[in-house]
Amino acid sequence: MTDRHHLVGLLLGAEDDWPRAFEAIASRIGAFEYGGTRHVLDTERVHIAPFNLRDRARHDVVIDRLAYWYYHPREWLKKVALMDDVYLLNSPFTFQSMEKHAAYCALIRLGMNVPDTVLVPHKNPVDNVRWAYTARNYNDPFNLAEIAREMGYPLFMKPFDGGGWRGVSRIKDERDLLSSYDDSGEMLMHLQKAVEPFDVFARALTIGPETMVMSFRPDEPMHNRYAVEHDFLSAGVGQEAVTIAQTVNAFFRWEFNSCEMLIQGDSVLPIDYANACPDVAVTSLHYYFPWAMKALVRWTAFCAATDRRAKLHVDPDPWYAVADDPNLDYTDKLASYQRLADAHFDTDRYQEFCASALADIDDLVLEWVSSTEFDTMLLDTIRSTYPAEEQDMFIGHFRGLVDLWISDDAAIRTPH
Numbered sequence: 001m002t003d004r005h006h007l008v009g010l011l012l013g014a015e016d017d018w019p020r021a022f023e024a025i026a027s028r029i030g031a032f033e034y035g036g037t038r039h040v041l042d043t044e045r046v047h048i049a050p051f052n053l054r055d056r057a058r059h060d061v062v063i064d065r066l067a068y069w070y071y072h073p074r075e076w077l078k079k080v081a082l083m084d085d086v087y088l089l090n091s092p093f094t095f096q097s098m099e100k101h102a103a104y105c106a107l108i109r110l111g112m113n114v115p116d117t118v119l120v121p122h123k124n125p126v127d128n129v130r131w132a133y134t135a136r137n138y139n140d141p142f143n144l145a146e147i148a149r150e151m152g153y154p155l156f157m158k159p160f161d162g163g164g165w166r167g168v169s170r171i172k173d174e175r176d177l178l179s180s181y182d183d184s185g186e187m188l189m190h191l192q193k194a195v196e197p198f199d200v201f202a203r204a205l206t207i208g209p210e211t212m213v214m215s216f217r218p219d220e221p222m223h224n225r226y227a228v229e230h231d232f233l234s235a236g237v238g239q240e241a242v243t244i245a246q247t248v249n250a251f252f253r254w255e256f257n258s259c260e261m262l263i264q265g266d267s268v269l270p271i272d273y274a275n276a277c278p279d280v281a282v283t284s285l286h287y288y289f290p291w292a293m294k295a296l297v298r299w300t301a302f303c304a305a306t307d308r309r310a311k312l313h314v315d316p317d318p319w320y321a322v323a324d325d326p327n328l329d330y331t332d333k334l335a336s337y338q339r340l341a342d343a344h345f346d347t348d349r350y351q352e353f354c355a356s357a358l359a360d361i362d363d364l365v366l367e368w369v370s371s372t373e374f375d376t377m378l379l380d381t382i383r384s385t386y387p388a389e390e391q392d393m394f395i396g397h398f399r400g401l402v403d404l405w406i407s408d409d410a411a412i413r414t415p416h
């Protein structure tokens with residue numbers, strides 16, 4: 001039997017940790033069998049060069065971490081998706097046009113508990129010669145303080161297409177409101193009701209049909225934001241968090257995304273869920289990094305080996321049929337959304353694929369995370385991330401968390 005090789009392109013910014021992890025795991029897997037064929041994942045870091053629109057891409061799957069700010073590779077991604085059937089994590093067709101604001105709209109329509117949100121016109125004139133005329137004739141005067149008073153303080157003001165905490169401010173009174181609006185300048189801002197106090201901040205990282213819901217501490221420095229905590233949500237709330245994250249992704253055809261939700265009692269309030277380039281650095285995810293790498297390799301392997309076809313555009317109808325069904329309550333709707341998400345991600349077949357074609361991935365990743373190769377990757381990442389005087393502290397910190405994962409993972413899989 002000849003092996004079928006699938007080329008996976010990694011389109012990267014400055015990161016080197018997870019690409020090394022991905023390359024190491026893919027190469028340790030070597031050939032795997034599925035559907036009577038032996039498959040091999042080859043990896044290649046994608047370089048940026050002039051391309052003829054008629055060139056044919058050699059890749060089967062591309063994992064993109066760059067195109068949200070670098071437009072040449074973004075246009076290459078569109079070309080290879082449209083012309084060469086390359087499967088993308090994520091597709092710029094929906095990530096470019098459907099940012100945080102669109103995701104709020106969709107989830108509100110689907111009946112989720114998105115906090116009350118108002119989109120406010122730009123503070124400063126838009127850079128266009130026609131603006132003065134248009135604004136004079138069509139911009140209604142409005143009283144921002146009155147809108148805020150009606151919504152009730154505290155509020156958050158943040159860009160409609162936010163990311164990386166750019167331009168986010170918490171607003172406790174009218175003074176904060178006016179100064180934040182002045183500062184917003186040419187950014188287009190949402191005003192959103194603060195969810196305070198909340199019991200838990202849950203951040204769900206989703207890759208294909210796999211979701212890890214983690215307890216998140218946004219006020220901590222980056223290396224300490226994800227708490228290693230298990231069972232911090234009741235079963236029902238945990239499932240709701242998974243369903244919300246997978247609904248957003250299946251609805252918009254996103255594959256690799258993180259979703260932030262605030263939990264108040266039994267209510268789950270989604271506040272941020274359009275991250276085209278979710279943070280997967282080993283220095284952020286630490287304990288959860290091996291899971292994320294496994295999920296990324298598994299989903300990529302599945303997409304390649306099953307020749308999964310990308311859907312370039314959203315199809316809201318089946319979702320809205322559930323949303324608008326007067327006979328369904330919120331719990332029924334969540335169950336229906338989960339079924340739609342499972343159908344979109346082909347979850348049953350995916351699980352069967354993981355169990356048969358990649359049955360040894362858990363052992364192989366445990367062995368790799370325990371190896372000096374992993375430790376070298378960790379040390380290189382720490383050295384390139386932190387100042388010299390802090391490196392020893394971080395080496396101890398992250399090695400400790402990785403060792404904890406190793407012992408937990410070994411314990412889970414050792415038969416008692």
Ligand SMILES: Nc1ncnc2c1ncn2[C@@H]1O[C@H](COP(=O)(O)OP(=O)(O)OP(=O)(O)O)[C@@H](O)[C@H]1O
Nearest residue numbers: 156162163164165166168192193194195218271272
């Ligand atoms: N409605 C809200 N209620 C309470 N806290 C909020 C709300 N909106 C935002 N925040 C806080 O502000 C932070 C940043 O907001 P948000 O996640 O929407 O912006 P972002 O630019 O996408 O940030 P990041 O890329 O770091 O996720 C959140 O992590 C949360 O701590």
Ligand SMILES: [Mg+2]
Nearest residue numbers: 164165260272
């Ligand atoms: Mg956020």
